[in-house]
Every structure is written in C-alpha cells, then in structure tokens.
Amino acid sequence: MPAAHQTQSKRSWWRANQQRLTPWLFLAPGMAMFGLYVIWPILDSFWLSLYDYDGLGAKEWLGLENYRELFADQAFYTSLKNNVIWLVLYLLAVPAGLMIALFLNQTVFGIRLYKSLFFFPFVISQVVVGLIFSWFYAPRFGPMYHLLEWITGQRIAILADPDLVTYGIIAAGLWPQIAYCMILFLTGLNNVAPDQVEAARLDGAKGWRMLWYVILPQLRPATFIAVVVTIIGALRSFDLVSIMTSGGPFGSSRVLSFYMYEQALSEYGYRMGYGAAIAVVLFLIMMVFISGFIWKMVRDEKEGY
Amino acid sequence: MKHLTRRAGLAIGIAALAVSAAQAQQRTLRYYADFDPAPLAAFEAAIAQFEAEHPDIDVVLQNFDHEGYKTAIRNFLTADPPDLLNWYAGNRMAPFVEAGQFMDVSDVWAEHGLHESLASAAASMTIDGRQWGVPYTYYQWGIYYNRSVYEQVGAQVPETWDQFVANCELFAAAGIDCLTTGTRALWPGAGIFDYMNLRTNGYEHHMALTSGEIAWTDETVRNTFANWARIQPFITASHAAIDWQDAAALLVQGQAANYVMGNFAVAVFKEGGMTNETLGFMPFPTINPDVPRAEEAPTDTIHIAAGAQNPEDARTFLAFMARADVQTTLNAALGQLPINSGSTVGDDPFIQAGFELLSTTPGGIAQFFDRDAPAEMAQVAMEGFQQFMVQPDQLDAILERLEAARQRIYQ
Numbered sequence: 033m034p035a036a037h038q039t040q041s042k043r044s045w046w047r048a049n050q051q052r053l054t055p056w057l058f059l060a061p062g063m064a065m066f067g068l069y070v071i072w073p074i075l076d077s078f079w080l081s082l083y084d085y086d087g088l089g090a091k092e093w094l095g096l097e098n099y100r101e102l103f104a105d106q107a108f109y110t111s112l113k114n115n116v117i118w119l120v121l122y123l124l125a126v127p128a129g130l131m132i133a134l135f136l137n138q139t140v141f142g143i144r145l146y147k148s149l150f151f152f153p154f155v156i157s158q159v160v161v162g163l164i165f166s167w168f169y170a171p172r173f174g175p176m177y178h179l180l181e182w183i184t185g186q187r188i189a190i191l192a193d194p195d196l197v198t199y200g201i202i203a204a205g206l207w208p209q210i211a212y213c214m215i216l217f218l219t220g221l222n223n224v225a226p227d228q229v230e231a232a233r234l235d236g237a238k239g240w241r242m243l244w245y246v247i248l249p250q251l252r253p254a255t256f257i258a259v260v261v262t263i264i265g266a267l268r269s270f271d272l273v274s275i276m277t278s279g280g281p282f283g284s285s286r287v288l289s290f291y292m293y294e295q296a297l298s299e300y301g302y303r304m305g306y307g308a309a310i311a312v313v314l315f316l317i318m319m320v321f322i323s324g325f326i327w328k329m330v331r332d333e334k335e336g337y
Numbered sequence: 338m339k340h341l342t343r344r345a346g347l348a349i350g351i352a353a354l355a356v357s358a359a360q361a362q363q364r365t366l367r368y369y370a371d372f373d374p375a376p377l378a379a380f381e382a383a384i385a386q387f388e389a390e391h392p393d394i395d396v397v398l399q400n401f402d403h404e405g406y407k408t409a410i411r412n413f414l415t416a417d418p419p420d421l422l423n424w425y426a427g428n429r430m431a432p433f434v435e436a437g438q439f440m441d442v443s444d445v446w447a448e449h450g451l452h453e454s455l456a457s458a459a460a461s462m463t464i465d466g467r468q469w470g471v472p473y474t475y476y477q478w479g480i481y482y483n484r485s486v487y488e489q490v491g492a493q494v495p496e497t498w499d500q501f502v503a504n505c506e507l508f509a510a511a512g513i514d515c516l517t518t519g520t521r522a523l524w525p526g527a528g529i530f531d532y533m534n535l536r537t538n539g540y541e542h543h544m545a546l547t548s549g550e551i552a553w554t555d556e557t558v559r560n561t562f563a564n565w566a567r568i569q570p571f572i573t574a575s576h577a578a579i580d581w582q583d584a585a586a587l588l589v590q591g592q593a594a595n596y597v598m599g600n601f602a603v604a605v606f607k608e609g610g611m612t613n614e615t616l617g618f619m620p621f622p623t624i625n626p627d628v629p630r631a632e633e634a635p636t637d638t639i640h641i642a643a644g645a646q647n648p649e650d651a652r653t654f655l656a657f658m659a660r661a662d663v664q665t666t667l668n669a670a671l672g673q674l675p676i677n678s679g680s681t682v683g684d685d686p687f688i689q690a691g692f693e694l695l696s697t698t699p700g701g702i703a704q705f706f707d708r709d710a711p712a713e714m715a716q717v718a719m720e721g722f723q724q725f726m727v728q729p730d731q732l733d734a735i736l737e738r739l740e741a742a743r744q745r746i747y748q
Contacts, residue, residue, distance in 0.1 A: 039455035086432065086436075087411050088411060088414070088415065088433070088436040088438065089435070089436045101745070106738065112485070158600070169578075170578070170579075171574075171575035171578055171579065172575075182530070187574065187575075189577075189578045190578075191577075191578040192574075192575045192578035192579075192727070193576035194728075276523070277578075278521065278522070280520075280521060280523070280577055280719070280723065281520075281577035281578070281723055281724070281727060282577070282720040282723045282724035282727070283720055294716075296472065297408065298716075299404075299407050299408075299712070300707070300712040300713060300715055300716035301712070301713075301716070302411070302432075302712070303713065326689075
C-alpha cells in the first residue's frame, strides 16, 4: 500500500535526522522571538535612519544626510562626551563595590542587616533615586546645596551648572550601581576556596598580597559580570538624566540615549530618522563592548572556565 | 519604537471600540481631550448642556494625561481617529493640518458667523486661507508681582523698561530676585523672550521670526537680547534647575518680586497663600515706545479629525462650543477668557485685567513661542534662551546656532 509506505519513509527520514534537528527545534521559539524583537528592530532602525520621517506624513529618502548632519551637530558631541564621562566614572562602582563587599564579608552580629542596608539602593527604582538626588542638590533646601555653600561660600546649584551637572547625575547613578557590584562580589566571596586561603596564609601572605594573588583571581567571574553590567548600565543611562534634568541646562547633561529620545519622541521632536541615526551610532558603540565580552566568553569556555 | 507606537495605537483602538459598542442606539461623538481635573469638570458641564439640547447625540469624552496626550495624539490620529479632539492654535496645529489629519471646518465658520464673533483668534486658526478648528478659551500673559515686596523696598509699579531695571537695583540691594522663572521645562524662558521681542520689535517681527523669515543674527534680534541682558543679572540664578511652580513659591515667599507668566499661575500663587491684596498683575513694561503694544494669549482649540466617523454631529458640537453663552459659562468655570466677543467675563480681578489687556491690544495677539514656531525650532531656541540667561557672554555662539537651525528647519 502506497500510503503506508509513505509514512514508513517519513518516519525513517525523521529518525535519520532527529539528532541533528532536535536542537534547532528547541531553539526555534527563542530564535523567532529574538529575531522579531531584537534583530528586526535593529535592521529597521538602520533603514529608518536613512529617511526623514515625522511619524505622520510620508517618509522622504535622505540617504546619509542624517549622519552628515549628526557629525556636524554640537549637541551630538556633547552627548557623546557625556557618554564617555559616564563610562569612565561609572566603572568606579566596581572597585567601590569590591571594597564594601570585602568589608561586609565577615561574621559579626547583625551582618545580614548591614548587608541588606547596603544593598537597599539597588532595590529602589531609578526614578526614586533620581528624585532623591534632585532634592539633595536642590537650590535653597537641598542638604548638598547648603553643604557646598558652607564649604565654598558660593551658591552652587549642581543641576543648573553646565559643567557640574553630568557629575551630579553620575553620582546619583553610582549609588545603586555600587550596591549591585557589591552583591555580585559578596556571592563571589562565598565561593572563594577556604583551603587556598589557608595555604596562602601558611606561606605568609596577608593584606594586599593576599587580596591580589589569592582572592581576586578567584573572583574573576564576578569581576567580569560586574564590569559588563556597569558598562552596559553606563551606556544606557537614560532614566536618571530624564528625571533629574531632562538633559538640561541647555542640553549639557544629555547622553546619546536621551538625545535619541528627544529627537524622535519628545514633545518637540518627531524626527524619527534623525533619532534612528543616533540610535545606530549608540548601537555601534555598544557593539564594540558587546563583541569584546562575547569574544572573551567564548575564549573562556574553550579554556574550560 | 515603531512597533511600540503601533501597539499603543492598537490598545487605544480596542478600548475605543469597547466604548462605542456599548452606545449603539444613539449617534455617538467620540471626543479625546487632555483636561486637568478642574477644566474637566467645566467641560463635563458643557457636554451635559449639549446633550440636553441634542438628545440624539451622545458625547463620549476620553480624557488623557496632559503630557501623555502630546504623544498619544500622533498615534490615535493615524490608528483610530476620534470625531473631536483638543489641540492648540497657531503653528502647533500645522503638522496635523499639513498631514491631512484635521478636517477643514471653514463651513462652520462661514455658516455661524464665527469670522465676526471669534475674530480675535481667526488668524491663528487659519492655514492656507481655511479654518481647521474652533477656539474656546485663551488667557493672558504678563508680569505677576508681589505687592508686599514692592512696598518693602519702596518701588513703584513700572511702566517703562528703564523703571523696571531701576526697580531691579532696589530689589537686588534688598537681596530679592527682581525677576524669577523656572526653566527646567524650558518654556517659561520663551515667555520672557517673547515679551522682550514684542516690546523691542513688535508683533510683525515676532511672527516673521517664528516663521523663519528673519535671521537670528539680525541686528533687530540682537537689540532684543541687549535689552534682555540688562536684567539678566537680576534673574533667579538657579532657574535652570527649578520648575515653574518652584519659582512661583519664591514669589509667594517674597524672595522674588516679579514673574513673567500666564494667568494659570494665579491658582498656584493663591494656593501658596497670596490674595488679591498681595498679588499684583501688570502688563509687560514698554521698551520701545514706537512699537504698538502686543500681547501673548495662547489659545486652546477643538478640532475634527479627518478620519471622524460622525463629522456632521461634530460640526454641530463645534458650532455649540463657539456660542457666546456657552463660552461665557465655560470660561467662568475655567477661570479664563472666552474668545467670543459676545461673551461676558467673570469678576475675578485677574480675569478682568486680562480681558481689559487683550481687548485693547493695538499691536496684535501672539500665541506663544512654541506655538508660533515649528516644534523643532522651538526646542533649539528655548534651549538658547535658557543658556543666555545663564551665560550671557555666549550670545554670539547661541545666535549662530539658532541661525543654523533656522536654515535647516525652514528650508
């Protein structure tokens, strides 16, 4: 019977290729989602960045005109510069988090409470962090404002000062980020092999040498993750800028992600093409770091970490 | 981003479908708006009156958050247009008119004689010789001041710019900010610029500048900034870090003397404890006596969406909202000024002062910088105004930046 024969052959085809196909079948839903929600929007942004589009009317082909304008745009360079400042200063969260983790990694009465208190800033929303720091810096009633007035004798409103504003926002961002790095290191410290510490102690290592040659090498995975989340956090810093200053005063605290939002979606924006061009530049910058991370992870995996 | 907006539009669409399905027996008018609580109550009363006069029409009002509305309007106009919607006059409605999203309502204007009764706002509702909506309220801008502080330093209410600047010296000596503002959201700074320019160069110049016909590096614009520079040292120093309500608190507390603001700020001053005795209002002082006095009065409007399901009843509603008696009641509740010349105004002294100010304006009535200028230009320019008030020595760089933006935006 031909029908039976057909099922027979189908089944055998499946049986023959089962091993090869199964992983792809399991991957398929994830890949479809990833393609739809990550890859496709990225390509769409590239495409959109070649048009002039206000979200309502017809798209107008511009070619590379958006990019030409972007590279002559002073506001773009201000945002780029601020992104670099963010990137450099935000990384302070890694050593600071390590210090606090080392400090808290002891067994005294109530240490869990202290750990929770140090971790607290990471639990509260970035919006709340932004508001708290805005009040902290606020002219006339903020504690920081009074402190600066007492020290320097000048009235300094940090969030209104074009030279200080970015540092003020980064300080607010560091608060939760340090807590985050701390918790990563604390879990890492739990896994430090006690026999190695013991052996090092017998060999006479202590203090900095102990930290540098014995503890830190064992914290490598935690350090790697801490650096990754901090760099990515610095590059996508948007919420704090938006809440604390809206990019002001006169655009001096903008970062690329906020500038993109402002151009494409804010009340006075709706230059979707130009916003997409900024997004593409930001994506390319992030890509440098992300490729580096992926390359390192693949290498580590091959070496068997 | 695109997907996000589409999905948001879809969600609004589904919500609206559910609403319209529930009211199938009557003819429905779907009305999208962005009222704060007090205006919302006033409007619900007006809608109730309309439904009483037209029992076969049911107006379904969907209220949006004020800030969210500015983004939502772009989604719902393309994805699922309502019949009626709120927006603003002047260049602020130009993108929607040009994209064909608003319906031409010139016939309503002609049929109900609105060219006469709404004459004061006709120009700002007209694009390409046709009218695109109906204005229902406006409010004056000017200088609100703290009378107690004026008494404290012995200053007289100024009528000319020289007097105003002289007063500033008095206030500065007493440790009081002569002029306060909060430019965190940028737009309050544009109010100061508009008045500086209206008083230095006049209404025609304001309109030409916001339409991109005058270079920002022009001598006339420089004159405006030169006059502004005279009071720059007396403006609240941290204005870039505070919101307009924070600056209002400074005026209430007597730490600042004057505030260039719209009449909506009166409610905030009074909440802070000021009364008709301590709060004063004056027109912006004369700078150039040869320039006819012009004022600022932003106008709020109602439009019909181009994709409206029920444009006939929507026209009836617009005609209703343009009526003198309707605008009288509505604006009494809003605490603002009616557009219709046949309406009467409430007896609040600030409303009275505004009515007096606007009805006797010889020069013309401007909307506001961010309504007269295209949105992109407004953003760049308002940042420039803020920077000028912080770094007046950067004026040349600011004006060159604005000029470059003008050449790009208006091409």
